[in-house]
Amino acid sequence: MIRVELPVLVFIYLFVFLSAIFSLWIVYEWLRRRRERETLRYRIQCTICASIFEDRSDTLLARCPRCGSLNERFRIGGL
Numbered sequence: 001m002i003r004v005e006l007p008v009l010v011f012i013y014l015f016v017f018l019s020a021i022f023s024l025w026i027v028y029e030w031l032r033r034r035r036e037r038e039t040l041r042y043r044i045q046c047t048i049c050a051s052i053f054e055d056r057s058d059t060l061l062a063r064c065p066r067c068g069s070l071n072e073r074f075r076i077g078g079l
């Protein structure tokens, strides 16, 4: 068995533990952002009545369900 001093052992344990938590956190954050972006992708705000609606079709212009005007597709919140 390799002899390691106790402080070094504690340090290695802490390092492994913290890096595991950190990487899990990164993965969860990444998944959350991807999910958020996916829901925002189809969200359109009407330029006439300012209502926000979802349009999952692939047409260039989306029709507002409230006032019936055509809206250009644009991204909300970057990314």
Ligand SMILES: [Zn+2]
Residues within 6 Å of the ligand: 046, 047, 048, 049, 050, 051, 064, 065, 066, 067, 068, 069
């Ligand atoms: Zn509208």
